Amino acid sequence: MVEEVKTYHAEVTRDGRFWLIRVREIDRSTQALRYKDVVTMANELIEIMDGVKEDEYDLHLEVHLPSSVKDHQARAEVLREEAQRKQAEAAAEHRAAVQELLALGVSQREAGEVLGMSFQRVSQLAKSS
Template sequence: MRTYHAEVSRDGRFWLITVREIERSTQALRYKDVRAMASELIEIMEDLGSDEYELEIDVQLPRSVKDHQDRADVLRRAAQRKQAEAAAESRAAVQELLSMGLSQREAGDVLGVSFQRVSQLAKSS
């Protein structure tokens, strides 16, 4: 099965869609219509049915948008690491309180969490 590649970029008020393999372009007013417009172009120009090819969409974003997305990814990964560190510290706090002889209910009251959460933390240690 043949694969077609549609390169999509913003062009004023429209999305410009260029299908490399057939060297033709079309446009869409809304992004949600990009796939349908690219498919229609391929089917008309190549005389194909929708089940006779695959379509890959490649959105060309401005460098500034890519930079924001890259920074957001870095921050998300850092947040995940910090979340894991926070969970480890919570488990350590629970273990220390329990080793001091506090009940799970007491440990929850002291830490400001439910005794069910204390139980979860104690089991995951």
């Protein structure tokens, strides 16, 4: 029979210069100066308070950030997705320009010179039609 592993939930917030770590299941807190130390500090707290070893439980972090930070992150994601779409559109337009020049009898090397692209890029675009 497989024994179920207990999961501890650590709520992490910024508190002045420190990261405050509150482990719900043991109703205790600790802190870390750097975010990279949050997991270590949470594990140490759990091990001291509950007497379990790190490989005997799972730790789930819930990082609570200010709403303004979440807003910036959400906006950045929207912009990143928009940039990806725009990049795909730009590639399609480059491809169309290359194909039109080649259809006019311009060589790939000349098309690259005219469009400010390398011969290799023109060749790639010509093959991706």
